[in-house]
Amino acid sequence: MDSGTTTTPGTPQRNRFLANSLLLHLRPARVPLRAIRFTHTFGLGGMAMVLILLLMGSGLLMGFVYDPAPERAYRSILVLQEDVLFGRLIRGIHYWSANLLVIVAGLHLLRVFLTGAFHGPRRSNWLIGLGLLFSILLSAFTGYLLPWDQLSYWAITVSTEMLTYVPIAGENLKYMILGGESVGPSTAVVFYTTHSTVVPIALILLMTWHIWRVRLAGGVVLPPAGDGPADNDEYVPFIPDLLMREVSVALILIAFIVVLAIVFSAPLGEPANPGLSPNPAKAPWYFLGVQELLLHFHPLFAVVVIPVVFIAALVAVPFLRYEHDVAGDWFLTPRGKRLAAVAAIVGLVAAPLLVLVDEYAVGPEGWLPGMPPLISQGAAPTILTFVALAAFYRYLRNRLSASRNETVQALFVLLVTCFLVLTVIGIWFRGEGMALVWPWQI
Numbered sequence: 040m041d042s043g044t045t046t047t048p049g050t051p052q053r054n055r056f057l058a059n060s061l062l063l064h065l066r067p068a069r070v071p072l073r074a075i076r077f078t079h080t081f082g083l084g085g086m087a088m089v090l091i092l093l094l095m096g097s098g099l100l101m102g103f104v105y106d107p108a109p110e111r112a113y114r115s116i117l118v119l120q121e122d123v124l125f126g127r128l129i130r131g132i133h134y135w136s137a138n139l140l141v142i143v144a145g146l147h148l149l150r151v152f153l154t155g156a157f158h159g160p161r162r163s164n165w166l167i168g169l170g171l172l173f174s175i176l177l178s179a180f181t182g183y184l185l186p187w188d189q190l191s192y193w194a195i196t197v198s199t200e201m202l203t204y205v206p207i208a209g210e211n212l213k214y215m216i217l218g219g220e221s222v223g224p225s226t227a228v229v230f231y232t233t234h235s236t237v238v239p240i241a242l243i244l245l246m247t248w249h250i251w252r253v254r255l256a257g258g259v260v261l262p263p264a265g266d267g268p269a270d271n272d273e274y275v276p277f278i279p280d281l282l283m284r285e286v287s288v289a290l291i292l293i294a295f296i297v298v299l300a301i302v303f304s305a306p307l308g309e310p311a312n313p314g315l316s317p318n319p320a321k322a323p324w325y326f327l328g329v330q331e332l333l334l335h336f337h338p339l340f341a342v343v344v345i346p347v348v349f350i351a352a353l354v355a356v357p358f359l360r361y362e363h364d365v366a367g368d369w370f371l372t373p374r375g376k377r378l379a380a381v382a383a384i385v386g387l388v389a390a391p392l393l394v395l396v397d398e399y400a401v402g403p404e405g406w407l408p409g410m411p412p413l414i415s416q417g418a419a420p421t422i423l424t425f426v427a428l429a430a431f432y433r434y435l436r437n438r439l440s441a442s443r444n445e446t447v448q449a450l451f452v453l454l455v456t457c458f459l460v461l462t463v464i465g466i467w468f469r470g471e472g473m474a475l476v477w478p479w480q481i
């Protein structure tokens with residue numbers, strides 16, 4: 040019988056010892072039972088990590104076959120799918136992991152925000168998280184072009200065309216990103232290098248820093264103590280209690296992606312044809328909210344002013360002064376939960392309504408006919424939107440006596456809901472000529 044005292048190299052005891060020491064440098068030895076409840080974080084940060092690792096693994100394998108030269112790229116994808124053992128599956132895993140990562144990272148951002156885990160000691164990690172989100176979008180965007188089919192070629196053409204609306208630097212910015220006037224061989228070099236080297240390195244560095252900062256802040260934010268059996272101050276060992284949960288979530292996620300990749304192959308359309316633009320020509324799905332804004336606001340406001348204000352708000356939000364340091368509970372307080380629900384309903388009703396009003400009631404000259412487009416289609420609707428948001432803020436603060444934490448949260452929920460509604464309209468309700476249609480008419 041094993042006495043449990045043998046320490047010769049290669050024995051299970053020594054391996055367990057090594058695993059324990061490595062893992063326990065990264066993670067605490069004991070964790071509060073309250074913090075590891077699945078519904079507290081939904082394991083979203085861990086899922087994002089797993090997806091990034093899946094992307095790197097599958098991307099590395101595809102790199103052996105993929106040829107980034109525009110005239111050979113499409114063909115190399117066909118070879119990967121048709122002639123390479125498990126090639127189609129690996130491409131599917133890469134495709135689904137990339138799309139799911141955008142969603143999972145977005146949901147993780149929401150969970151962090153809605154549990155108030157973004158200020159105090161977690162402020163810097165919120166900023167690192169924003170860097171991660173930017174890198175993920177950049178990775179998904181640069182990868183989009185690589186198959187060189189009609190969909191990818193025109194999606195990148197449409198998205199980079201949006202940059203020309205940036206004042207002064209727009210044309211140069213587009214030139215720099217495309218490596219020329221339009222999507223071509225230099226674009227392939229820029230996108231492939233960014234996608235396969237620059238972004239993965241940035242992701243690994245930022246992810247390591249991010250996880251380390253979670254530990255530095257004392258672990259994930261703790262939900263307030265309650266009366267339930269898992270609500271006391273009980274601590275459990277990281278191994279096996281938390282590790283087993285994390286491994287289970289990772290395995291379920293991997294199985295889900297593999298099944299998705301088997302059932303739904305990654306799309307591949309006709310080879311890119313620069314002379315034949317599809318109608319409608321849409322940006323990748325995660326930019327369709329911005330493309331939808333372009334249909335309602337002057338381009339300067341849709342592509343520059345509104346996104347810049349939104350990004351600045353995301354950066355600034357941990358630095359606002361809050362009355363309460365409440366954090367850890369979903370939606371902070373029962374009133375916070377009610378206000379967030381009201382904000383979501385307002386967004387769900389107001390966003391489609393405004394799209395319909397702008398589409399059918401407001402003429403092509405915009406909200407102030409006779410005025411220059413920059414005012415009538417840009418400044419006027421933008422100022423109107425900001426006034427409405429300010430009125431909503433004041434109403435919650437003054438009339439409903441909501442705290443600043445609860446009000447900022449409600450405003451955030453309202454904006455996120457509006458953005459999601461615009462994205463859904465862009466994906467499923469825009470057909471030929473970007474006209475409003477039903478999803479089955481696209």
Ligand code: HEM
Binds near residue numbers: 147156157171175259
């Ligand atoms: C690749 C993307 C990301 C990965 C791999 C990642 C990973 C993680 C992990 C593993 C945790 C601890 C467990 C958990 O909360 O689920 C965490 C916490 C955190 N993340 Fe992320 N994250 C990513 C993106 C983001 C983004 C986009 C933000 C927000 C802008 C963000 C902000 C935070 C903050 C503030 C915490 C601490 C939360 C707390 O203490 O409760 N992360 N992240």
